[in-house]
Amino acid sequence: MPQQKITHLCLVKITMELDPRFAQSLVDIVAAELNKNVNITNNHGVIIASFSKERVSHIHEAAARMLTSGPIREFSVTTNDESRLKGVRQGFNVPIMFGDGCVGVIGVTGVPDTAAPYARLAAKFVEAALESNARQEKLVRALKEKEELQSILLNKIISVQEEERKKISRELHDETSQALTSIIVGLRVLSEHVQSEGEREKILEMRDLAVKTLEDVHHLAVQLRPALLDDLGLVAATQKYIENYSRQYNIPLELNVLNLSRERFRPEIEITLYRILQEALTNIAKHASATQVMVTLKKQRTKLILIIKDNGMGFNADILSGVGSDTCLGIHGMHERIALLSGEFYIDSAEGEGTVITVEIPLKRHKKAESGLGQAH
Known part of the structure; x- marks a missing residue:
């Protein structure tokens, strides 16, 4: 040119x-x-x-x-x-x-x-x-x-799920548990009025079965929605869940709570961290073969941090890109919940070296969290 x-x-x-x-x-x-x-x-x-x-x-x-x-x-x-x-x-x-x-x-x-x-x-x-x-x-x-519509829809789905869990948990606690308690008391009274020792033993066996069923119902109610989470907050609910978990699975578990006492946070933050704790510890019990678990819950300036570390068999992090197992689906669900709160989610794992899950959630309200998840309390 x-x-x-x-x-x-x-x-x-x-x-x-x-x-x-x-x-x-x-x-x-x-x-x-x-x-x-x-x-x-x-x-x-x-x-x-x-x-x-x-x-x-x-x-x-x-x-x-x-x-x-x-x-x-x-x-x-x-x-x-x-x-x-x-x-x-x-x-x-x-x-x-x-x-x-x-x-x-x-x-x-x-x-x-x-x-x-x-x-x-x-x-x-x-x-x-x-x-x-x-x-x-x-x-x-x-x-x-x-993406915003998907976030709103997912938010609403999680909100409805949490409300339904809360409703079922309360019904199990207030109605089913009371009915089972009445049956247990009635069987004990009945056992005292029968003459036959054989009949008394059968009644007591039925009473023991009712007691076991009551314990299972109580455990299910707590899994669905612990009353402590709504009444006393994240720290109390975490402490109680870990106590029950360690006893149920016979896995030593250490809990470190830093810069927190009975402080309350927005309901969507508390329920999200609690669900992630549930999912992570359930995966450890099912898949990790761990003999030691450490959970850290701390407040650091403007965010809450949850760290779950185990000494189990670990896994190849590349499998997270697939959806071929319950573990991957569970981790995907964790990631979705955290994303709604503009949080960060990290997994550090290698075969034979255990796993570390780190969750960071900002305490400042974000638009994604205002469309429904905050109502699940």
């Missing part, structure tokens, strides 16, 4: 805001393709991007006058215009059309007849770039809206 021409591009924003960084990227591309100087102005005719950096903030009067004088059209800059107008050079100028109107002007300096093809080519390129950028922004917005 001949070297004597100097391309002058000026794009003035009319129906859209032109980001200076985006404008500079267009300047660099067009200038490299045409090997010319390129400038872009805003809707006041002030240059906001230029291949010749010293021209930034200068006014291009010809473009500004055309855009405010009436019909949008191609126009030439003569040598006479160059001498009497500020910031212009002889050449040919082409409007850039985008959307419903004109968003700028491209000017190529030189003899107008020679400069015209370059100006029109540059205008088409910039129009294509703007169209592409607009389509990309539209896709990004659509994807963001989809």
Whole structure:
């Protein structure tokens, strides 16, 4: 391409805001393709991007006058215009059309007849770039809206699940447990009024079975929704769960609580950390063959941190990309819950070296957590 021409591009924003960084990227591309100087102005005719950096903030009067004088059209800059107008050079100028109107002007300096093809080519390129950028922004917005809708839906699902768990837990505790307690008392009284030793033994066996059933119902109610979590908070519920877990599975478990006492947090934070603790410890009991577990729950400035470490067999972290096991599904569920609260979730594991799960949840409320999960309390 001949070297004597100097391309002058000026794009003035009319129906859209032109980001200076985006404008500079267009300047660099067009200038490299045409090997010319390129400038872009805003809707006041002030240059906001230029291949010749010293021209930034200068006014291009010809473009500004055309855009405010009436019909949008191609126009030439003569040598006479160059001498009497500020910031212009002889050449040919082409409007850039985008959307419903004109968003700028491209000017190529030189003899107008020679400069015209370059100006029109540059205008088409910039129009294509703007169209592409607009389509990309539209896709990004659509994807963001989809992700937000998915988060809201998942939030609502978790909220409904927690409310249903809470309802069933209360029914088991208030109705089923009381009914079983009445049966146990009745069987004990009945055993005292029978004459046959054999009949008394059968009644006592039935009483023992009812006691065992009552214990199972109580355990199920706690698993569904511990009353301590609602009444006393995360620390008390964690301490009680770990005590029962260690006794049930006969696994030594150490709990470290730092910078916390009976402090309460938003319900969605407390139930999320409690569910993650449940899921992680259940996975350890089922799959890890661990002989020692350490749980740390601490507050660190503006976030809560939960760390669960075991000395079990560990696993290859690459399997987390699949969904072929209950363990992967459980970990995926943990990750989804944490993501709703804008938290962080890390797993460090290797075969034969145990596993460390770290969860960090910010205490500051986030939009994702306001759409339903906060109601599950």
